[in-house]
Amino acid sequence: MNSLKKTYSVSALEDYVRCPHLYFLRHVQKIQTLEEPSLDGQAKFRGILIHDFLSELLFLDISELKTLRADTASLLKIISHTMTRIKQKGVVTGLIAGAQVERRFMYKIKKIICAWIDAECLRREQFTELAPYKSEYPFSMMIHMETGADIEIRGKID
Numbered sequence: 001m002n003s004l005k006k007t008y009s010v011s012a013l014e015d016y017v018r019c020p021h022l023y024f025l026r027h028v029q030k031i032q033t034l035e036e037p038s039l040d041g042q043a044k045f046r047g048i049l050i051h052d053f054l055s056e057l058l059f060l061d062i063s064e065l066k067t068l069r070a071d072t073a074s075l076l077k078i079i080s081h082t083m084t085r086i087k088q089k090g091v092v093t094g095l096i097a098g099a100q101v102e103r104r105f106m107y108k109i110k111k112i113i114c115a116w117i118d119a120e121c122l123r124r125e126q127f128t129e130l131a132p133y134k135s136e137y138p139f140s141m142m143i144h145m146e147t148g149a150d151i152e153i154r155g156k157i158d
Contacts, residue, residue, distance in 0.1 A: 006150070007151075007153075008151060008154070010153060010155035011155070015027065049079075049083060050112055052082055052085075053078070053109075065120060069118070075113065079110060083102075139154070141153045141154075
């Protein structure tokens with residue numbers, strides 16, 4: 001076994017490319033960084049919510065997708081349950097509270113999901129031979145350096 005082998009996550013490499021000092025603080029010194037500021041404080045939550053929701057929809061057949069798309073009440077109910085589940089996991093902090101804000105947020109998510117359903121149904125009708133395999137899967141890649149070091153890059157592909 002090569003003693004020069006080192007494993008990196010894709011996120012760690014992105015940190016290094018962005019700022020070597022950031023990489024040093026996060027991955028060598030193991031210093032926890034604050035969440036990066038954003039103009040949209042709910043962007044991370046929205047991304048997690050949409051990703052979580054779409055990974056469930058991916059395996060519905062086309063008739064189920066169309067039925068869900070046509071039933072706004074059911075779609076909003078599922079979005080609400082998914083939001084609650086994600087909030088309970090505690091993966092996102094600093095969310096804006098309030099029933100009115102949450103309702104507007106749900107309708108924005110619904111609009112994004114409906115656009116995805118429309119595109120997915122069209123894709124499935126045009127390319128009937130394609131079918132979803134997995135929503136995420138791990139990958140690993142080994143790079144052999146001229147110096148004799150081996151670098152492994154690991155991550156997930158959605």
